[in-house]
Amino acid sequence: MKYCNYEKPDGTGARAGVMHEGLIYPLSSIPAGPDGEDAARLSGPIDPASLRLLEEITARLRNCDPLSAYRSDRALDPTGVRLLPPVLPAASFRDFYAFEAHVKTARDRRGREMIPEWYEIPVFYFSNHTAMLGHGDELPFPAGGRWLDYELEVGAVIGRPGRNIRAADADAHIAGFMVLNDWSLRDAQREEMKVGLGPAKGKDFATGIGPLLVSPEELEPYRAGKGYDLAMTAKVNGREYSRGNWKDIHYSFGEMIERASRNVTLHPGDVIGSGTVGTGCILELGPDTVDGWLEPGDVVELEIERLGTLGNCIVATPAEEN
DSSP states (O other): OEEEEEEOTSSOOOOEEEEEETTTEGGGGGGOOOSSSHHHHHHSSGGGGGGHHHHHHHHHHSSGEEEEEEGGGOOOOOSSSSSOSSSSSSSSEEEEOHHHHHHHHHHHHOOOOOOOOTTTSSOOOETTOEEEEEEOEEEOOOOOOOOOOOOOOEEEESSOOEEEEEEGGGGGGGEEEEEEEEOOHHHHHHHHHTTOOSSSSSTTTOOOEEEEEHHHHHHGGGGGTTTOOOOEEETTTEEEEEEEEEGGGOOHHHOOOOOOOTTTOOOOOOOOOOOOOOOOSSHHGGGGGGOOOBBOEEEEEEEEETEEEEEEEEEEOOGGOO
């Protein structure tokens, strides 16, 4: 199933829905369970507390004609609503470094050899889970910076809590996958990484997620290697900059979750990022090979097959922040 959070122009607030054949159906119209709790709980958006219900809803819809479970007169055109981040709010955000091609190329452009330790453990950093952007949201150009970049990634959302989760068992803890854009301010990142700690201010101003949260079973026919045979592309102002494939990932999400959950508990709503796919950012491509770094007015669209397209426009920094 493909889930989303949306907001109608009438000011009624955020709601959860399921995307089916190009239309959004409110999850509040799902037939209630015996106690009616699920329908009432999902009258609002998908949040960390309600993620546990998606598994039940997915199982229910799997066993019937999806449209028969809804009141079709309530179907919404996605162009008439605002699509929000598919989990509101995210509980935390860990971003990994799992695509070998990206790591190798980015280091080579800086004249550095590959790190042997990279092959020993999947590594990650924490970023700002309170600065999530949804599809269509504008990104104010970060004040004080010049080298703004996108990063084309896969995101996973934890649906079941767990501690010291084994990689082989991790799939059961994933509520769904989504497109993720790890926006990066490269000049700030370069300065702080020289100190040997970070990234922080080069990353914490925004992360894009969405537009959909796609259940793992939806992707099962495309499983390949440690990922899925799904193309990943990035466009800037309609021009393709990046093209990769999820199946080329070196560390599986199971391996990432095993590492992330060692000695700590992962909670529903925690977001796990894959790191950048090969060719998936301007830093790796080289700003001289494209139209330079991103600027106000640029529209960035990241697409992953079966997960949808996440688009955002960069706007000028508000004057009071300069």
